Amino acid sequence: GAGVSQSPRYKVAKRGQDVALRCDPISGHVSLFWYQQALGQGPEFLTYFQNEAQLDKSGLPSDRFFAERPEGSVSTLKIQRTQQEDSAVYLCASSLRGHYEQYFGPGTRLTVT
């Protein structure tokens, strides 16, 4: 079956531009997570959705970061006025309700110049 997909795979943005990163979770997975992974580091939690409800957004680094999942399936992570420190791989993961095991997408590598 289809896994988690993310688009675009690579994104180059000039500092100050807005970007939108998309995640298509596995069908039927109610839980969806966004992570930021800096070079040489592990994934760092950004936010969590259960269906369309954003239950935890404590990891979003600033109010420039915004995530949504309006219909409980596809999710978008938006970063406004990108800064160089936003350069990272952004990973999306989904899981079944009540399951710890997450299925990750391939990530979007964002480079802010």
Add this chain to the structure above:
Amino acid sequence: DQQVKQNSPSLSVQEGRISILNCDYTNSMFDYFLWYKKYPAEGPTFLISISSIKDKNEDGRFTVFLNKSAKHLSLHIVPSQPGDSAVYFCAASANFNKFYFGSGTKLNVKP
């Protein structure tokens, strides 16, 4: 403040021998631990997990050990194969909502 730590950035092992990857955590509320494997340009892939009510979980060549008093877990791979060469992340959670990852250990299995 890193709640999950992997202090060895890299490990090199001969094919057929045992690989032992270590992970330490600080939060005693964590009740579930997972190991993920990651190849370049791919997302992490779930490998094996363990609940805090157990001290060992085995799946084929992979075994995870949990020492709650030491707040330490380890992943054993026996025998190691060249295809096991990847970055391994441990992760921990106190509920289903938020997961903390270590910084990873790059395993190189030499033929």
